[in-house]
Amino acid sequence: MSLDVQNVARLLQATLDPQQHKQAEVALKQEETKPNFSLLLLEIVASETLPLNTRLSSALCFKNFIKFNWVEEDGTYKLSQNEVTTIKSQLIGLMISSPASIQAQLGESISVIAESDFWTRWETLVDDLVSRLTTDNPKVNLGVLEVAHSIFKRWRPLFASDGLYTEINHVLSKFGEPFVKLLASTDQQIAANKDNKDVLKQYIEVLNVSIKLFYDLSSQDLPPIFEENLADVTGLLHKYLTYDNPLLVTDDESESGPLEFVRAGICEAMTLYMQKYEDAFGELCKPFITSTWNLLTSIGPETKYDILVSKALHFLTAVASIGSHAQNFNNGEILGQVVDKVILPNVSLRESDVEQFEDEPIEYIRRDLEGSDTDTRRRAATDFLRKLLEKFESLVTGVVSKYIDHYLAAFKSNPGDEWKSKDTAIYLFSAIAAKGATATSYGIKETNSLVNILDFFENSVAQDLLSSSGVEPIIKVDAIKFLYTFRRQLTKTQWNAAFQPLVANLASSNYVVYTYASIAVERVLCLTDDSGQHIFNKSDILPFSKDLLDHLFSLIEKDPAPEKLQENEFLMRCIMRVLIVIKDGVLPLADNILKHLITITDIIGRNPSNPRFYYYHFEALGALVRYAGPAQPENFENELYNPFARVLQQDVQEFMPYVFQLFAALLETRPQGPLTDYYRALAASILSPVSWENRGSVPALARLLTSIIPRSGTGLVENNQVEPILGIFQKLMAKKATEIYAFDVLEAIITSLPVSAIEQYFPTILTIIFTRLNNNPPEKFKQRFVRFYQLVSSHDEIGLGADFFIEHCDKVQDGVYVQIYLTIILPTTQSLARPLERKLAVVGLTKTLADSKAFAVKYVKGWGKTCESLLKLLENPPMPVASDDIVVEVDVDDLSFGVGFTPLNTCKKETKDDWPELTDVKKWVGSYLKAADGRHSGAIANYVNERLSPEAKNVLLSYMQ
Secondary structure (H helix, E strand, O other): OOHHHHHHHHHHHHOOOOOOHHHHHHHHHHHHOOOOHHHHHHHHHHOOOOOHHHHHHHHHHHHHHHHHHOEOOOOOEOOOHHHHHHHHHHHHHHHHHOOHHHHHHHHHHHHHHHHHHOOOOOOHHHHHHHHHOOOOOHHHHHHHHHHHHHHHHHHOOOOOOHHHHHHHHHHHHHHHHHHHHHHHHHHHHHHHOOOOHHHHHHHHHHHHHHHHHHHHHHOOOOOHHHHHOHHHHHHHHHHHHOOOOHHHOOOOOOOOOHHHHHHHHHHHHHHHHHHHOHHHHOOOOHHHHHHHHHHHHHOOOOHHHHHHHHHHHHHHHHHHHOHHHHHHHOOHHHHHHHHHHHHHHHHOOOHHHHHHHHHOHHHHHHHHOOOOOOOOHHHHHHHHHHHHHHHOHHHHHHHHHHHHHHHHHHHHHOOOOOHHHHHHHHHHHHHHHEEOOOEOOOEOOEEOOOOOHHHHHHHHHHHHHHOOOOOOHHHHHHHHHHHHHOHHHOOHHHHHHHHHHHHHHHHOOOHHHHHHHHHHHHHHHHOEOOOOOEOOOHHHHHHHHHHHHHHHHHHHOOOOOHHHHOOOHHHHHHHHHHHHHHHHHHHHHHHHHHHHHHHHHHHHHOOOOOHHHHHHHHHHHHHHHHHHHHHOHHHHHHHHHHHHHHHHHOOOOOOHHHHHHHHHHHHHOOOOOOOOHHHHHHHHHHOOHHHHOOHHHHHHHHHHHHHHHHHOHHHHHHOOOHHHHHHHHHHHHOOOOOHHHHHHHHHHHHHHOOHHHHHHHHHHHHHHHHHHHOOOOOHHHHHHHHHHHHHHHHOHHHOOOHHHHHHHHHHHOOOHHHHHHHHHHHHHHHHOOOHHHHHHHHHHHHHHHHHOHHHHHHOHHHHHHHHHHHHHHHHOOOOOOOOOOOOOOOOOOOOOOOOOOOOOHHHOOOOOOOOOOOOOHHHHHHHHHHHHHHHOOOHHHHHHHHHOOHHHHHHHHHHHO
16 A cells, blocks of 8 residues: 555544544645545545545545536546546446445445536446346445446436437436346346345345336336336336335334335335326236235334335325326225325324424424425325315315314313324314415415314414413424414414414423424514515514523523534524514614624534524624624624634634625625724735635625725725736636626726726736637626626726727727627617616716717717617616615525525625616716717717617607707
8 A cells, every 4th residue: 555545544534533633634635636636535445454434434535526626617627537537447346346335425426427427428337337237146236226326316307308318318228128137137036035134135125226226217208118018017016015025024113124115116116107107007007006005004103114105105196196096086985094094094193203202303393394304104194185185175175174073072082191182183184274385485375265274273273372381292383383384374463462472482391392483483574465565573573572582592502512502493593583573673682692693603613513503693693793783883893803713713614605794794884984904804815816715605705805895995006906806806707606706806896996006907807708708608697797898888987988998998809899899788788687787787878978989980880879779778767776675585495505605695795876876867868968968069969860760869859858
C-alpha cells in the first residue's frame, strides 16, 4: 500500500472521530486537489486489509467527490480522460464484490455518473452488466441488479421524451431478454433451495431487486419483451405474492423480512400496471385482486407487515379507480365487509402506535403529519376509503357513519377503557369528511356535503380541546388535529372562540400535544380568507405574544444538548410565524428574543443536525432584524457580530449561507452613512476568491456584496477593490447556476461607483456578457441583460446613458451594438414583466430618444424603432408599486432542502425603484420629450415628423401636448 493511500486512509479514519473530524476534513480537501484522488479512494474501498468503516468512509467520500467533480455544467469532464476511463472500468466490478453497506454508496456514485454519461458516453455499461449475470451465483447477480437499479430508477419520475425512450430502448434491446430469463432461473433456484436457508435468502433478495427493476423498466411504457411474456411474468409474480416458507419468517415483530419486501414490491409493480397498462393487464389482474384481499383480511397487526399492507392497499386503491373494477364494491354489504375487514383493522390504534407516541414523539409527529406517512397503514387505508367515497359517496358515507356512531357510543359507555374507540371514530369521520389532499397552507379545501363538520366538532371534539385534565393525550391530539385539518372551514368568529383554547394546549406537559398545538397555531396564523387577507393579524396576536414566545423558547431550550435542542422544528417554526405576524410590534420584546436566538445559534452551531430547525431559526432571526433592526441598528450589529463571526471562524458550512444573508439584512437596516469597521473587515474577507469556493454560499455572498457596494463606493476605489469585485462578477458569469447573481453585482457597481472608476473596464464587462449572449442563453438571462442596458441608458445624469453604452460596444467590435439592439434589446424589452423593470425601460428609451447623439445622427431608423417600442410599453403603462410587507414563505420540500443554498424569505432584498419620483409615466414621457425639444431647438419635433408613421406620430404628440 503506497504512502498516499496510507495517508488518505488515516484521514478518512480520523473523520469518524468527533475530536479530529474538522481537521481531517480540511486535510482531505487538500488531498482532493491532487491528481488521481478518486482512484486512490477506490483503492481504499477495495482493500480488504483495511477496517470496514474506513472503506465505507472512502466510498462515501468517493460518492461526494464524484457528485461535485465529475462534469462541468456543459457536460465536459473535470477529471482527466485516464481517470474517467479507469473509474468506469473498475466501478462495476468493485461494487459487485463489495459488502452491502459499501454497495449502496458506490451505487449512488454510479447513478451520478450515469446522469451525465449514460448511455451515449458509457455504451459498454449494459453489455458489461449482462456479461456478469449467472445462473447460479446469487451474490454476483445481486450486485449486477443493484447497479442496474441504481441507474434505471432515474426513469421513474421523468417526463417522456425522445431521448428518454431512446435510452430505455437501448437498455431493453440488450437487457430485456437476459432479465426475463433471470426471473425464470431465480424462480427455479428458489424452488431448488427451499430447504437451504442461507442460499434461499440470497435468491429471495435477487427476486426482490428484480421486482424493483421490473418496475423501473415498465415505469415509462410497457416493454415489448414484458408484453410478449406478460402471462408468464405476472404468473410468477402472483406465485410470490402468495408464497410462504417458514425459513423466511422473521421472529422480530417490528422488522420486515425478505418476503414482506418481495410481496410489497409485487403490489407496487401491479399498482403501476393497473394505473398505466390496464388494457393489457385487465384479465390478468383478477387473481391479484383476490389474493390481495385474502392477504389483507388475514395479516396480523405487527409493524413488520406495515410496508406490505400499505402497498397492498395502494393496489386496491388503483383497482377502485377504474370504473369496471370499482363496480365490484358498489354494494352496501360488500362495502360493510371492506370497512370491517380492511379499513378498521388498519386505521385503529395499535400498541406499537401508542408506544411510538410515548417513546419517540417527534417521529410519531413527522410520520403522522401531512403526507410523510405515505407508507403507514392508516394513510393507505384512508386513501382506499376516499377512493371508494369518490366513486360511491352516499353509500360509503352511510356505511362508515354507522361505524362512527358505534365507536362514539362505545366510548360514551366506558370513557376510561374505550378511549381508542373515540380515536377511531374521529379518524373515520375526518377520512370521509375531507375530499382531496390536505394542503400545507390551508388544510382541506373541499368537504363531503353529506356530513356536518361543525356539528361533529361541537358535539364530539370541542370538549377535548377545552378540558385541561381527564383527556387521553392522543384524544387531545385528535382534537387539535381536527381543527388543523378543517381550519379553512371555520369562520373568523368561530376561530376567535377556538384560538385561545388551542394556544392553551401549548402548556401541556405532553410532547406530542404541545407540538401539535404549535403546528396548528402556526398554520392558523398563515390562514387567509377568500380575499387573501390573514384571518389573524398583528393586533389579534400582539396582546399575548410575549407569553407565547417565552413559552415556546422554554420548550425548545428545555434540554440544552445540541441534538435535543434542535430536534423539534415545529416549535421554531411557530416562533418564526409569530414574529412575522406581529411585525414591528416585536420592538419591546426584541432584546429578550435576540438573547434566546443567539444562545440557540451558539448551541446548535456545535453540531447542526436538523436542517429544518435551523432554517426556521434563521428565518426567525431575519424577521427580528427586519422588523426591529431599523429602530436599533447598532445594538443588533453589536449583539450579532460575535455569534456570526464564530460561525465563520469555525467554518460551520451549514450556517454560512444564512449568516451572509442576515449580514446583508443587518446592513440594510441602516441604508445611509459610511461602512462601520465591522463591515469593512467583512468586505475585505469576502473579496478573497477562497470565500466563493463553497457553492452553497455563493448566492448569499452575492446578496451581501450587493448590499456592501452602495455603502462603500469611494472606499472601494481608494482601496483598489474594484478589480477584485469585477473578478467576482466574471466568476459568477462563468456558470449558468450563478450568472443571474453576476448581474446583481454588476448593477450595484454601475449605480454606486463614479463612472471614471469603471469606464476602463466597461469593454471587458460587455465582452463577457456578449460571449454568453452568443451561447444560446435562457430568456431570463436576456431579460437581465436588457434590464442592465436600460439601467445604463436611464442614468445619463451620472455620465452613463445610451451613448456611453454604444461607445464602449464599438470598442468591443464595430457594429455589434446595432445587431444586439435590434435582435435582443428591443424585442426583450417588451417581454419585461415586472412593473419596475418596465418603468426603467420607459425611462431608458425616453432618454435615448431625447438626448442620444448616436440615435439623432447615426441610427436614424433606430430612432423610429425605439419610439415604437416605447409607445408599445406605454399602451400598458407600469403602475406605481404598492409597498409589500408580506413575507411569503415557500414551504421547504424534502428533496432539495438543506442542500446548498436556501434563501431566507425574511431577508429578501427589496426591489429597488430607480425612479421613485415618477408616478405617472405617460405624463413624464410627454413632458421630458417636450423639454428636450426645447433644449435641442425643435429637433425632437422634426424627428417625430420625419421618422414616425402617422399613427405613432399622433400618439406621441398627444403625450407631448
